[in-house]
Amino acid sequence: MSAPTTKKPTVTEREARQVAEAAREQDWRKPSFAKELFLGRFRLDLIHPHPLPADEDVRRGEEFLARLREFCETKIDSARIEREARIPDEVVSGLKEIGALGMKIDTKYGGLGLTQVYYNKALALVGSANPAVGALLSAHQSIGVPQPLKIFGTQEQKDAFLPRCARTDISAFLLTEPDVGSDPARLATTAVRDGDDYVLDGVKLWTTNGVVADLLVVMARVPKSADGKGGITAFVVEAGSEGVTVENRNAFMGLRGLENGVTRFHRVRVPAANRIGPEGAGLKIALTTLNTGRLSLPAMCVGAGKWCLKIAREWSAVREQWGKPVALHEAVGSKISFIAATTFALEAVVDLSSQMADENRNDIRIEAALAKLYGSEMGCLMADELVQIRGGRGFETAESLAARGERAVPAEQLLRDLRINRIFEGSTEIMHLLIAREAVDAHLSVAGDLIDPDKSLQDKAKAGANAGVFYAKWLPKLVAGPGQLPTSYADFKHGVDLSPHLRYVERHARKLARSTFYAMSRWQGRMETKQGFLGRIVDIGAELFAMSAACVRAELLRRQGDHGREAYQLADAFCRQARVRVDELFTRLWSNTDDLDRKVVKGVLGGSYEWLERGIVDPSGEGPWIADATPGPATRENVRRPLK
Numbered sequence: 001m002s003a004p005t006t007k008k009p010t011v012t013e014r015e016a017r018q019v020a021e022a023a024r025e026q027d028w029r030k031p032s033f034a035k036e037l038f039l040g041r042f043r044l045d046l047i048h049p050h051p052l053p054a055d056e057d058v059r060r061g062e063e064f065l066a067r068l069r070e071f072c073e074t075k076i077d078s079a080r081i082e083r084e085a086r087i088p089d090e091v092v093s094g095l096k097e098i099g100a101l102g103m104k105i106d107t108k109y110g111g112l113g114l115t116q117v118y119y120n121k122a123l124a125l126v127g128s129a130n131p132a133v134g135a136l137l138s139a140h141q142s143i144g145v146p147q148p149l150k151i152f153g154t155q156e157q158k159d160a161f162l163p164r165c166a167r168t169d170i171s172a173f174l175l176t177e178p179d180v181g182s183d184p185a186r187l188a189t190t191a192v193r194d195g196d197d198y199v200l201d202g203v204k205l206w207t208t209n210g211v212v213a214d215l216l217v218v219m220a221r222v223p224k225s226a227d228g229k230g231g232i233t234a235f236v237v238e239a240g241s242e243g244v245t246v247e248n249r250n251a252f253m254g255l256r257g258l259e260n261g262v263t264r265f266h267r268v269r270v271p272a273a274n275r276i277g278p279e280g281a282g283l284k285i286a287l288t289t290l291n292t293g294r295l296s297l298p299a300m301c302v303g304a305g306k307w308c309l310k311i312a313r314e315w316s317a318v319r320e321q322w323g324k325p326v327a328l329h330e331a332v333g334s335k336i337s338f339i340a341a342t343t344f345a346l347e348a349v350v351d352l353s354s355q356m357a358d359e360n361r362n363d364i365r366i367e368a369a370l371a372k373l374y375g376s377e378m379g380c381l382m383a384d385e386l387v388q389i390r391g392g393r394g395f396e397t398a399e400s401l402a403a404r405g406e407r408a409v410p411a412e413q414l415l416r417d418l419r420i421n422r423i424f425e426g427s428t429e430i431m432h433l434l435i436a437r438e439a440v441d442a443h444l445s446v447a448g449d450l451i452d453p454d455k456s457l458q459d460k461a462k463a464g465a466n467a468g469v470f471y472a473k474w475l476p477k478l479v480a481g482p483g484q485l486p487t488s489y490a491d492f493k494h495g496v497d498l499s500p501h502l503r504y505v506e507r508h509a510r511k512l513a514r515s516t517f518y519a520m521s522r523w524q525g526r527m528e529t530k531q532g533f534l535g536r537i538v539d540i541g542a543e544l545f546a547m548s549a550a551c552v553r554a555e556l557l558r559r560q561g562d563h564g565r566e567a568y569q570l571a572d573a574f575c576r577q578a579r580v581r582v583d584e585l586f587t588r589l590w591s592n593t594d595d596l597d598r599k600v601v602k603g604v605l606g607g608s609y610e611w612l613e614r615g616i617v618d619p620s621g622e623g624p625w626i627a628d629a630t631p632g633p634a635t636r637e638n639v640r641r642p643l644k
Helices: 013-023 033-038 055-075 078-084 089-097 116-129 131-143 146-152 155-167 282-293 296-318 330-359 365-390 398-403 411-422 428-439 441-451 457-478 499-529 531-560 564-590 594-605
Strands: 171-174 190-194 197-208 215-222 231-238 244-249 260-271
Touching (some): 033 365, 033 499, 033 531, 055 116, 116 131, 116 296, 116 330, 131 171, 131 282, 131 296, 146 155, 146 231, 146 282, 155 215, 171 197, 197 215, 197 231, 215 282, 231 282, 282 365, 296 330, 296 365, 296 411, 330 531, 330 564, 365 411, 365 428, 365 531, 428 441, 428 531, 441 499, 457 499, 499 531, 499 564, 531 564, 531 594
Parallel strands (some): 171 215, 190 215
Antiparallel strands (some): 190 197, 215 231, 244 260
C-alpha cells in the first residue's frame, strides 16, 4: 500500500469545470416544468391539476405527524437547546423511539416509508419546534446514509445499514474540507485500495451530525490504478473505526444545538464492500441525492414562515401606536402581507415539488434547486421582517424577554438560525450557477461546440448546422403565445382572478428565453463569467415558478373546499408582489453596475482603496485563514459523542 499523499491537488479553472460537468446528470428522460419555463415554454399541464398523494400515504403521514406534534410540544425544549447549545440525549432517544430517524426509509427495513410530501411536512413541524433538531433529522436522512443507499446502494448494503439508520444510528455526509467547498475537483482526502479494503486519509470540515454520528458517507479521491478508474468516490464509514477522530465541535451564530465538527481520517480501513457505486461516481451520487434532498431545507423555511406569520399576527394586533394596532399602519401592514403571501407561495413550491418527486414522472432537479434557493432567501427576509415588526423586542433574546415578564418570543434566534440556509447545501451564488447551467443545457447541447475554444473547425461547423436547425424551430415560438390572449387560463377566475398572473408568467417565460438567447449570442464563451446576469435569470425563473405554484395550489384548495377564497387572495397578493420583483430583475439584466463592480473589486484586491480601511481596530484573532489539513495522525482529543 502506498503512503498517503500530503500534496493538495492543483487544478485549473477549466479542469474544475470539467469535473463538475462530468458529475451532472446529462440526460433529460422525463419532462421538467422548470426546464421548459427557462426555454420559454409555459407547460402548465405538467403541474395542473395539482398532483395529489394516495389516500394510504395521507393516512400514514397524518398519523405520524400527530405523534410528532405531541412529541414536539411535550419533549422539545427549544429554550434549553439554545441555552445549553446541545440537543438533550433524551430528545434524540425519543425521536428514535417514534421512528423519526426512518421517516424516508422503506418499511421493509424498519422505517416509516413516508412520502417526500409528508417527510417535508414533518421537517417543517419539528424545525418550528427547534431548527437544530430539524437539521439533525434532515442531515441524517436527506443527504446522510439512507438517501444515497436508497438510490445507489447494493442490496447487501441496504440490508446492512438501512435498518440501523431507521431506528438507532445517526448518519452524516462528509464532503467539505478546510480548503475545498463548492469546488470538489480539489478534494484532498484520499482512499487508496489495499486488498479488500480502502485506506482513508484526510480531514473533513463542517460535518453536520459528525460529532454524534454512527455512520458516515465520506467522499474521497481514489487514485487511478490498473484495476479501477479512480476519481472521487463515496464510502459508508463506521464513525467508530480506528483512525477516525472528531477534532472539534464547531459553534455558530445560529443553530446552537447543531452537532457539527471537524473529522480526521488517519489510515482508516474501509471494506471495499462499503463503497457506494463504482469508483469515480461520488459527485454524481452526491448531486443526485441532493435532487430531492434539497427539498428538506425549504420545507423548514415554510415552517419558519408559518411561525413568523403567527407571531406577526398576534403581536401586531396587540401592540398599539398612535391610537391603533401597528398592523393597521401601512408601513407594518405591508410587511405582514409579504410574510403571509410568501409563506403561502413557498409552501406551494415545496408541496408541488415534493409531490412531483413522489410520483417520479417529472425530472425535478431544477424545481428542487429553485425551491432551495427561493426558500432560503425568502425565509431570511421573512425572519428579518418579523424582527423589524417586533422592534426592540425582536432584537431582544427570548430569555431576556422572559426575565422581565414578557412572552419569550425567539425572533432574533430564528433570524440567526435561518441565516445558514443561504449557505447550506449550496450557497445562493453556487445555486445560481448550478441552475443557470441546467437552464441553458438545451442551448449548450446544440451550440456548445461553437463557443468551445478547444473544438476544431469541423466540430464548430457541425455545431453551427445543428444550432441552425434548433433555433429555426425554437425562436419563432418565442414571439407569441397564450399569455397575449385575454381569455387564456380562464378556469383560474373565481371571485379573485388569477388568470392575468398566469398570462404574465407565460409572456415573461418567453421574454426570459429571448433574453438568455440574446446574452449567449452577445457573450458566447464569456457567458459563464457573467454571474450577475445568470443570477438574475435564475431569480426571474424562481419567481415565475413560485407564481405558477401559488396559482395551482390556490385552485386545488378551491376545488377541495379548503379555504379556497382565502387561498386565491393570498395567491393574488403574492403574484402582484412577485411581478414587481420580476420587472425590476428584467430591468437589471441590462441596466446594472456589473462592469463597474469588477473594476472596483480589482482595485480592492490591488490595494487601491486600503486608505479607506484606516481609523478602525480589527478585533480578529491570530491564525491562518484556512486551517492546515495535512493528512496524519490526530493530535487532539476525540470529542465524538455517540448517542445510543
